Amino acid sequence: MFVSGEATILHADLDAFFASVEQRDDPRLRGRSVIVGGGVVLAASYEAKAYGIHSAMGGRQARRLCPRAIVVEPRFSVYAEASKAVYRVFDDTTPLVEGLSIDEAFLDVRGLRRLAGTPAEIAARLKRNVLERVGLPITVGVARTKFLAKVASGVAKPDGLLVVPPDRELAFLHPLGVERLWGVGPVTAQKLRSRGITTVGQVARLDEAVLVSMLGRAAGRHLHALAHNRDPRPVHVGRRRGSIGSQRALGRRPKTAEAVDAVLVGLVDRVTRRMRAAGRIGRTVVLRLRFDDFSRATRSHTLPFGTAHTQTVLATARGLLAVSMPMIERKGVTLVGVAVANLQNDVPAQLVLPFDRSSGSALDAALDEVRARFGPTAITRAVLLGRDQGLTMPLLPD
DNA sequence: TCTGGGGTCCTAGGACCC
DNA sequence: TCTGGGGTCCTAGGACCC
Numbered sequence: 001m002f003v004s005g006e007a008t009i010l011h012a013d014l015d016a017f018f019a020s021v022e023q024r025d026d027p028r029l030r031g032r033s034v035i036v037g038g039g040v041v042l043a044a045s046y047e048a049k050a051y052g053i054h055s056a057m058g059g060r061q062a063r064r065l066c067p068r069a070i071v072v073e074p075r076f077s078v079y080a081e082a083s084k085a086v087y088r089v090f091d092d093t094t095p096l097v098e099g100l101s102i103d104e105a106f107l108d109v110r111g112l113r114r115l116a117g118t119p120a121e122i123a124a125r126l127k128r129n130v131l132e133r134v135g136l137p138i139t140v141g142v143a144r145t146k147f148l149a150k151v152a153s154g155v156a157k158p159d160g161l162l163v164v165p166p167d168r169e170l171a172f173l174h175p176l177g178v179e180r181l182w183g184v185g186p187v188t189a190q191k192l193r194s195r196g197i198t199t200v201g202q203v204a205r206l207d208e209a210v211l212v213s214m215l216g217r218a219a220g221r222h223l224h225a226l227a228h229n230r231d232p233r234p235v236h237v238g239r240r241r242g243s244i245g246s247q248r249a250l251g252r253r254p255k256t257a258e259a260v261d262a263v264l265v266g267l268v269d270r271v272t273r274r275m276r277a278a279g280r281i282g283r284t285v286v287l288r289l290r291f292d293d294f295s296r297a298t299r300s301h302t303l304p305f306g307t308a309h310t311q312t313v314l315a316t317a318r319g320l321l322a323v324s325m326p327m328i329e330r331k332g333v334t335l336v337g338v339a340v341a342n343l344q345n346d347v348p349a350q351l352v353l354p355f356d357r358s359s360g361s362a363l364d365a366a367l368d369e370v371r372a373r374f375g376p377t378a379i380t381r382a383v384l385l386g387r388d389q390g391l392t393m394p395l396l397p398d
Numbered sequence: 399t400c401t402g403g404g405g406t407c408c409t410a411g412g413a414c415c416c
Numbered sequence: 417t418c419t420g421g422g423g424t425c426c427t428a429g430g431a432c433c434c
Contacts, residue, residue: 017434040402043434055434058401074402101405101434183407185432218408219431247403284426294401300427337403 007166008110008119009235011141011149012126014086015158017103018043021082022072024135033069035062039249042074046158085134093126098235104153106146108235120163127161145231148173151180169229174201181226188215188223203227244280245339246270247288252334260321260328260336267338268317272310279346281306285313287320288337289328299324306344313340 014020018036023029023045033048035041041062044053051066063069083102090097093116096108109122116122123140130138141152142163149164151173156162164172177198179189191214197203203211204227212220225231246267250260275281286300299320307313317338 013434037402039399042402056402060400076403103434183432187431216409241405242407243405245404249402251399253399296429298428302426335402339405 005144005166006110006119007142007144007163008108009143009146009149010107010109010119010123010126011146011153012090012105012107013139013141013153013157014103015137015139016043016045016049017136018074018079019045019048020136021075021079025078029070029072033066035059035069035071036074038071038073082134082136086130086136086138089126089129089133092129093122096235096237098237098239106149106235120161123161123163144169145229146233146235147182147226147231148229150182151176154180170204173227173229174199174204176200178203181223183219183222183226188219191215200227240280240343242343243286243339243341244271244275244278244282244343245286245288245337246274247335247337249335250333252292252332254332257325260333261318263336264317264321264338265314267336268314269310271338271340272308272313275308275340275343280343281308281346282340282344283307283342284340285316285320286339286341287317287324288335288339289324289333290335291327292332292334295331297324297327300341302342306342308340308346313338
């Protein structure tokens with residue numbers, strides 16, 4: 001079999017991330033079944049997973065499976081800090097890092113052989129460094145494609161290192177269950193199973209057209225390609241998010257319109273703060289709702305301009321909430337979320353001051369006013385538009 | 399105290415434009 | 417005037433991921 005390229009893509013995935021952080025910080029939790037999150041399991045230590053507990057499981061069911069498990073409240077800021085420290089190790093390993101989430105990333109180590117050794121050696125060192133510098137176990141899969149590297153890390157968990165050599169790809173892949181494929185969840189797995197398809201090898205023997213008719217165009221093509229380990233996507237550095245959102249579960253008790261509005265105000269404030277901190281603006285405001293019967297709805301509105309302005313997003317979100325009120329009254333709302341999508345990088349705000357071009361002192365006065373109002377470094381660049389239009393200057397918040 | 403909080407990508411219909 | 421086709425944007429929902 002002819003294979004081009006080498007296995008230089010690493011998929012690094014922290015093991016039971018939140019639970020491992022808790023075990024790291026509290027020696028009494030080590031070796032014990034640990035569940036992070038009471039209502040819903042956010043993470044379970046491997047000791048807890050042995051009882052069949054997994055993330056997204058209801059807390060009650062988890063405690064039934066393992067009554068002796070220790071349940072701890074999540075500490076998100078600690079996890080964010082640990083994640084940053086791990087990403088520093090990634091960045092010290094190679095410049096080609098693509099973050100996927102708080103606890104996993106792709107790393108391309110092509111061209112580092114003379115400097116740093118084989119991909120397997122680099123992966124082993126990465127594992128040691130994460131353990132020594134951050135105190136957390138991590139699993140690394142190494143392969144020629146992103147997809148296969150991710151499958152490899154999934155198979156190698158926990159605390160594993162697995163290299164799939166280019167000439168062993170299909171022999172590794174085809175005996176695996178279809179659930180191992182990235183993008184196959186419960187619904188797709190059930191569709192395949194109902195036709196007697198349980199392994200990746202069986203998927204690979206199907207025609208692409210058959211898969212498309214079963215699963216839709218994109219999903220069918222995707223699955224067909226993956227089953228043959230065709231995945232040309234490169235490791236993409238510097239990807240930016242497409243949306244920023246925040247949501248809150250409310251419990252089942254009935255709530256007044258005022259209470260729902262108060263939650264909305266808090267969510268919009270959080271979201272717009274995060275947008276401004278990230279230097280992003282967005283045009284589409286999305287209201288997300290969940291109801292007593294666990295059905296969901298989203299309502300969205302697209303503005304003609306991007307913004308991160310709290311009052312603008314709030315007014316838009318309130319409009320969406322208003323049109324949803326009949327539904328809310330009928331079905332009982334249990335979750336409210338706000339997201340802003342269609343994100344762009346922020347263009348600094350512009351302030352137009354009247355300015356007489358014939359007078360240098362008037363310009364100086366205008367600049368002084370800007371410095372006084374927005375801080376000494378506010379002026380990055382000034383564009384003279386002409387006598388009638390005054391002075392337009394982009395402003396950066398200080 | 400039944401079921402968190404953060405995202406991505408795809409589909410499909412309608413509006414609108416050329 | 418009628419018909420058709422292509423492309424993009426917007427909205428809503430669904431599957432999936434961690």
